[in-house]
Amino acid sequence: MPVIGTFCVSVDKDVCVNAQSPGKCATCVEVCPYGVYEIDAQGQVHVNNYNTCVGCRICAEFCPANAIRINPAESEYLSRYPWTFGQIEEIHHKSLTGGYLLRGFGTAGPLPHFDGIVVVPSQLASESPRDKYREECQMEVVIGEDTAEEPITLRYPILFPAMSYGALSREAKLALAIGAAKTGIATNTGEGGVVPEEPYYANGYADPERKEQKWAPGGYLVIQWSTGRWGVSADYVNAGDAVEIKIGQGAKPGMGGHLLGAKVTEEIAAVRGIPVGSDALSPCRYYDVLSFEDMKKMVAFLRDVTDYKKPILMKLGPSRPYDDVRMAAEAGVDAISIDGICGGTGASPDVVTQGVGIPTIACIPPAVRALKDLGLHRKVKLIALGGIRNGLDAFKALAMGADAVGFGTAAEIAMGCRACMACHKGNCPYGITSQKPELRARLDPEEVGQRLANFVQATAEEIKILTMLSGHDDIRDLSEEDLRAVDINTAAITGLKMIGYERRLPWWENGHSS
Amino acid sequence: MSPVLDAKDQELKTVSRKLRKMLNGQPVVVKNAAHLHGLAAGLKHGEVVIEGHSGDYLGVLNDGATITVKGDAGKYLADNMTRGRVLVEGNADYGAGQYCYGGTVVVKGNAGDFTATMNKGATIIIGGDVGSEAGTYMLAGDLVIVGDAGANLGNYLIRGNIYVGGEWASLGHNTRLEPLTEEDVHKLEGYFAEHGIQADAHGFHKLAPLSAKPFYK
Numbered sequence: 001m002p003v004i005g006t007f008c009v010s011v012d013k014d015v016c017v018n019a020q021s022p023g024k025c026a027t028c029v030e031v032c033p034y035g036v037y038e039i040d041a042q043g044q045v046h047v048n049n050y051n052t053c054v055g056c057r058i059c060a061e062f063c064p065a066n067a068i069r070i071n072p073a074e075s076e077y078l079s080r081y082p083w084t085f086g087q088i089e090e091i092h093h094k095s096l097t098g099g100y101l102l103r104g105f106g107t108a109g110p111l112p113h114f115d116g117i118v119v120v121p122s123q124l125a126s127e128s129p130r131d132k133y134r135e136e137c138q139m140e141v142v143i144g145e146d147t148a149e150e151p152i153t154l155r156y157p158i159l160f161p162a163m164s165y166g167a168l169s170r171e172a173k174l175a176l177a178i179g180a181a182k183t184g185i186a187t188n189t190g191e192g193g194v195v196p197e198e199p200y201y202a203n204g205y206a207d208p209e210r211k212e213q214k215w216a217p218g219g220y221l222v223i224q225w226s227t228g229r230w231g232v233s234a235d236y237v238n239a240g241d242a243v244e245i246k247i248g249q250g251a252k253p254g255m256g257g258h259l260l261g262a263k264v265t266e267e268i269a270a271v272r273g274i275p276v277g278s279d280a281l282s283p284c285r286y287y288d289v290l291s292f293e294d295m296k297k298m299v300a301f302l303r304d305v306t307d308y309k310k311p312i313l314m315k316l317g318p319s320r321p322y323d324d325v326r327m328a329a330e331a332g333v334d335a336i337s338i339d340g341i342c343g344g345t346g347a348s349p350d351v352v353t354q355g356v357g358i359p360t361i362a363c364i365p366p367a368v369r370a371l372k373d374l375g376l377h378r379k380v381k382l383i384a385l386g387g388i389r390n391g392l393d394a395f396k397a398l399a400m401g402a403d404a405v406g407f408g409t410a411a412e413i414a415m416g417c418r419a420c421m422a423c424h425k426g427n428c429p430y431g432i433t434s435q436k437p438e439l440r441a442r443l444d445p446e447e448v449g450q451r452l453a454n455f456v457q458a459t460a461e462e463i464k465i466l467t468m469l470s471g472h473d474d475i476r477d478l479s480e481e482d483l484r485a486v487d488i489n490t491a492a493i494t495g496l497k498m499i500g501y502e503r504r505l506p507w508w509e510n511g512h513s514s
Numbered sequence: 515m516s517p518v519l520d521a522k523d524q525e526l527k528t529v530s531r532k533l534r535k536m537l538n539g540q541p542v543v544v545k546n547a548a549h550l551h552g553l554a555a556g557l558k559h560g561e562v563v564i565e566g567h568s569g570d571y572l573g574v575l576n577d578g579a580t581i582t583v584k585g586d587a588g589k590y591l592a593d594n595m596t597r598g599r600v601l602v603e604g605n606a607d608y609g610a611g612q613y614c615y616g617g618t619v620v621v622k623g624n625a626g627d628f629t630a631t632m633n634k635g636a637t638i639i640i641g642g643d644v645g646s647e648a649g650t651y652m653l654a655g656d657l658v659i660v661g662d663a664g665a666n667l668g669n670y671l672i673r674g675n676i677y678v679g680g681e682w683a684s685l686g687h688n689t690r691l692e693p694l695t696e697e698d699v700h701k702l703e704g705y706f707a708e709h710g711i712q713a714d715a716h717g718f719h720k721l722a723p724l725s726a727k728p729f730y731k
Binding site for chain 2: 290
């Protein structure tokens with residue numbers, strides 16, 4: 001949580017253009033949305049209030065003289081834990097306002113994650129390694145192969161998960177669509193309705209008539225069906241290539257989407273059908289689902305509305321992965337996303353983001369077991385979400401049994417985000433999570449779409465390297481045998497073999513089930 | 515003679531595909547459809563008449579069709595409708611007219627709990643009584659209840675109007691009573707005349723939201 005005074009702002013006056021020639025440069029004043037800098041009548045720039053700095057570092061990035069440095073005030077985690085500066089500020093906030101802390105981005109702090117796992121390379125005792133440079137590797141993932149008349153084929157086991165139009169700017173949504181189109185993967189509308197250009201952009205077309213494909217090979221758009229049903233109609237459901245039923249998300253399982261009034265502009269209000277400036281609080285559950293039988297009916301009517309053509313996906317928060325995934329599969333969907341506690345959010349109560357839900361690495365093994373118990377593993381696709389940062393994390397998720405992974409927060413970072421964790425304020429300096437025209441203007445969808453495509457290509461390449469060095473030429477052949485847990489905690493959580501011990505921990509061997 | 519589609523022992527996919535083909539100008543009568551949930555979903559035109567009772571989610575995502583139920587409707591009638599009309603001669607179960615953006619829902623009999631929840635612009639008229647939590651988190655549109663309402667009526671109403679002819683057990687948060695205007699009376703009389711409902715519009719009470727931003731200061 002970026003709090004007052006967390007960052008020191010220092011300007012090197014020896015190189016600062018303004019310090020040398022007052023009036024000549026005030027880029028920092030211009031780009032900072034938080035009023036850290038100020039320009040006086042003589043044209044001199046001063047650090048006006050470093051306490052408002054959220055550590056986004058946009059001033060440093062734009063400073064033509066590289067004169068600005070932003071540093072954390074102190075390593076208070078080491079010096080004052082558990083009474084860190086952040087905790088103190090949080091208590092002050094509550095005692096002064098009577099309100100709890102609400103913030104965007106996602107979970108911060110140490111939790112069991114993919115870092116406790118290493119990849120086992122191939123040597124003599126296993127299949128020989130494959131040659132990344134001269135041999136092929138099968139990385140495609142098909143969703144809805146036997147169940148939808150028009151299944152979707154992701155070129156890589158990667159997709160951009162749901163981030164709503166409202167939480168994200170229009171430009172960011174379009175950049176994601178272009179990034180997906182350029183790499184043959186899928187993007188997702190999120191629950192805030194569809195940006196008009198999104199469906200054909202995602203398929204690789206810059207014009208609604210879809211005359212000439214501009215961004216090859218073309219990707220897919222997943223339409224999210226959620227509890228607030230913002231901007232939802234029969235046309236919306238049919239606007240993309242698949243439909244995802246949102247049950248929950250990692251950052252705030254058990255709560256609905258939460259768009260603060262500050263971000264509900266005229267444009268967003270029109271799409272969502274709510275008054276300008278009013279909070280859009282999605283219900284935490286479907287008002288139109290009272291039982292599991294109703295959920296099955298919902299899957300069935302969504303298939304019907306899409307004329308049995310489009311795959312139906314379901315997104316779950318991290319709760320009871322075995323039972324939840326089992327029920328999702330029994331409800332009849334074609335793919336299940338399970339989002340870990342590290343999943344992102346546009347806004348959520350801090351305590352919920354920080355403390356509710358289980359880590360991604362703890363979600364995957366029970367989810368895989370549920371699908372295996374139903375004989376549906378690799379048929380109903382499992383998509384792992386939540387804090388997946390690179391090809392290494394992705395590979396680990398795939399080897400644990402997922403069919404694909406989602407990059408949400410990582411995609412935002414690929415777009416330019418510096419993880420300042422203030423998405424809810426609507427002042428994103430990179431125009432990603434802001435609805436302000438002047439900030440949105442900083443994000444060029446084509447340029448940022450290319451960044452996303454670069455990120456996906458590089459990440460896919462990382463997955464390919466790891467797949468081939470562990471002796472495989474098809475991501476579907478990856479297994480837990482390609483991984484080891486490096487510590488007892490990770491071994492206990494995941495059921496992976498532990499380094500040194502070279503076996504699964506005893507209770508995993510004794511018919512453990514969740 | 516309207517074409518008749520007998521849905522007895524048939525699956526949703528079969529009936530739905532047949533129905534879509536049959537909808538070319540004249541009303542299609544569907545019989546024995548009470549076991550089908552999500553029938554007549556997302557239709558853009560045409561007229562469907564359900565003989566007898568319907569299943570749940572009838573006319574979900576309706577986008578222009580007119581659907582009439584001669585008997586009772588199941589749960590979630592006309593869920594998420596955007597355009598069109600859904601008329602029920604009997605009663606409707608839980609959650610009629612939820613999530614609608616537009617169109618008209620008329621239930622001649624009674625309706626269950628959570629009627630018109632998150633209504634975003636439809637006109638929803640209940641000829642009889644409604645259960646609890648009617649009009650919860652309504653964002654636009656009209657909910658007209660000719661009879662009585664249950665507890666927590668209009669809970670967290672954000673925008674739109676709720677008209678009640680009878681009594682209510684309790685009002686929800688963010689609601690207030692507002693005097694009926696001549697326009698309201700005129701509008702209600704129009705609804706009643708159009709749908710053959712016997713009621714005196716002058717005796718109705720009107721609920722409006724206290725604030726459009728009730729959740730955060």
